[in-house]
Amino acid sequence: MSTELSQAATTESANSSIPSSRRKTSHLKDVPETLELRESLRARCDEVASKLDHRSPMTKDEMERVARRMIEEADLPEGYLGWLMVMLSSSFWKDALAAVPPERRLFLLPHCLKHAEGCPAEYDQFGMNCKECGACSIADFRGLAEEMGYRVLVAEGSPVVMKIIVGGYVDAVVGVACLNVLEKAIDKVLLAGIPCMAVPLLSSDCRNTKVDEAWVDQMIRTPYVPAAQATRSYVHLMRAAGDLFSNESLDRLAPRLRSQIPLGDDAVTLQSVGAMDAIAATEHIAYDFLARGGKHSRPFITLAAYDAMTGGLCTGPDADQAVAELPMSVRRAAISIETFHKASLVHDDIEDDDAYRYGQLAVHRRFGLPTAINVGDYLIGLGYRLLSRSDWGDTDAEKVKNGDASARADLVDALAAAHLRLSEGQGAELLWRDTRDRRLTPLDALKVYALKTSPAFEAALLCGIRLAGDAEPYREAIRTFSRNMGVAFQILNDLGDWIGDDSNKLSAGGDVFGGRPTLLWALALSALDEDGQQELLSLVEPDEIRDHMTEADRLAAVRRLYEKAKVFDTALALVDKHQARAEQVADELDVEELRRLFYFLVDTVLERPEMPTPAVVSLGVTVPLQTPVQR
Structure with a gap:
């Protein structure tokens, strides 16, 4: 490894304030073709990771910068970037994961490792009942993990994993997944400081895929060795x-x-x-x-x-x-x-x-x-x-x-102010919804967002800091950070309405037909010509006024106009803008731990939406998870 790369690795955490270019990496998921090349690059990742500062988790941007330096040094294709980032992350967390006893580790397996044709396994409430027919490696991996004491889950995606970890069931994760799933997990799981190692599948076609089996076996067998240094979590x-x-x-x-x-x-x-x-x-x-x-x-x-x-x-x-x-x-x-x-x-x-x-x-x-x-x-x-x-x-x-009375008065004041601003924002939304005029400017939409969403971030931060001491020196930073975080979060929430939401919203377009003033609506009105504006406005007219259309037809028409006005791209650009402003506030904080918390909130709260995939994921647990393990 070159001296330049070693020096870059040792200082990467110190450079966390460098603005991110926010490049898209979703298309950079090529897997190195030969086992020899994969082995060589994995060894290089181990070498680079050993030089990093392990006191705090790496961000995705930090991992990308190091991986890009590796690509430049070895003259590798840029398509290897996603694969290298997963390998770097696994190398970074290797010692921390070893410090977790096997019975506190979760082993995550994808169902797509099975042979799709003729697989005798059935699914029940506990997942896939492997028949151990020898046609694939799932049974071998699962048997080894269970023998060592792991909890085993046949599933994909990070939300269920986060619930298991936050619930107190496990403290570390080892897994096998495609690069698409692993890229999402980097943001959600690793930033929280959860030791995690993974072996990427050799393809992402979700059927009869393969994996470097010796790597998986080696990962499962990671011995328990108490860590000399703990990474913050x-x-x-x-x-x-x-x-x-x-x-x-x-x-x-x-x-x-x-x-x-x-x-x-x-x-x-x-x-x-x-x-x-x-x-x-x-x-x-x-x-x-x-x-x-x-x-x-x-x-x-x-x-x-x-x-x-x-x-x-x-x-x-x-x-x-x-x-x-x-x-x-x-x-x-x-x-x-x-x-x-x-x-x-x-x-x-x-x-x-x-x-x-x-x-x-x-x-x-x-x-x-x-x-x-x-x-x-x-x-x-x-x-x-x-x-x-x-x-x-x-x-x-x-x-x-x-x-004392002073601290409690400050907290009550902070929460009362947040309560009033929230009510003002909600009131503006309701008044707009109840009028016949559906025209809205992007600036007006952003003002509503700042009132509705930002106060919660501000009050939560202010209360915690005030209980630790004097919050006055940080009041302006908290306000600016919260305003930009709140606006960016609400824009992402709007975008989530169009790709579905697994919590509360059951159909795309609910905000449009519910009469809520969204930035997407305002951006479309500002970008469309007069005919396009009139068509968009007519789609939310009462049934007795507009021509008869099914809700599905109306939704398709709104989406067509939104895409014509490029509102989704513009909205994501605005998210980037407000995120950059929030990060600038974090850069200037003088308390390292508070700065790290602000960065963590940016990276975890402002999660970019992902279009849902048509694949159906089956979920299974081979060890009951009803009650957390007592520690």
Whole structure:
């Protein structure tokens, strides 16, 4: 390896503030043709990775820069870039993964390794029941992994893996997948600081594919060796944010006064609450909704911001102990952030008449409109109550530091300001929806986005930093960062409406026909000629005014006009613009841990949408995952 490449590798983490060119790499997924070449490049990746700073996870951009230097040095085709990035990532995490006992590792296998023709395996609720016929290597790999104590999953994609990891079931992942899947996993899994190694499939055709079997065998057999240096990870804080909403945690931090029925066991229905005391029913519905669903990203941000300003112990080698010692006041503030968010969801579902939330009927669909309005109000009151309690600190020392009147007043002020701005943004959206004039400028759409989405990021960050000390020096940075993050996030959410959403939106175009002011709509109106504008406006006219068209026909027509106006490309360019501004704020922060958190939020929150693939993925678990392993 050249001296220049070695020096570049040792300083890569220090250069994280270099602006990214945001080049697309989705087409650069060629696999080196021969085993000899693959072996040579894998060895080179091991050499390069050994020179990197392992104290913090590498970002995808950092890996790309190193991989491109390797390509330039060896005069390799650019198409190898994606493959090299996966190999670099695996080499980077090799020692950290070895430090995780096999029983805390997850082995991820793709179903496409089986032979499609004549495969005798059947699928049930536990996945693929391999008949061990010898026609493929799935049974051998799975048998070896299970013998060593791994948990084994036959699935593809990172969301389910993240849920398993954040749920506390495993601490590391080894896997086999195509480069398309692995590229997505780099952003979602590796940035969180989760040790992960992978062997790419030799093709991505999803049928009868092959893999370097000796590499997979070697990866599974990675011996357990405690690490001399731990790479920082946000996983512990992610788990802590989710744990805040367990029955035990809520009973300790936000104790119920009227009902002690366990939360989340079964769906709460009108019939089930009808048997309760009428006053207790409101409390139970509200707490049950609070405990259900969501990524808990806002509580995570509050916990992580506090940790960043107090030394970053919760992401270091003794993270478990540091998380256990997070002050009660910080935990309560994090819960309060979520109560305001959940209240806004209840009210937002009413205003938009959305049918589902978290895979269940929305609160107003289950209990009626008046009850849902009241439950949302109850959650707002609960949020303020969590901040106003005089006993919100664990100790007298904590009460002096974090629980005094000044700190609590600042938190209430921050959340009240966020609440008002959110209501202003939602109000602007509702007023526009209820008018007959559907014209909208991109600037007006961006103003609504800044009001609706940014306040949540700002309040979550500000509360965490304020509980650690004086937040005033960071107030402007937080505001600018949050505004750009919120706008970029909302644009991506709009784009997600057009490619489907696995959480709440069931059909593309829901925002258009629901009468919501989106940037995509505004961009189309600004780019189309007068005839195109009139055609677009006519598609959202009431049924009695416009010509009869099916919703599918209307949707196709809107998409055609959007594509003609190039709104999707323009929207992604705006995301890049706001992301660059958010990164610039992070570059200028003087606290390393806070800067690292800002970068992490940029890379994980602003995930570019992917068009869905037609392939059906089967999911199976060979070891039950109902309860986390106790550590």
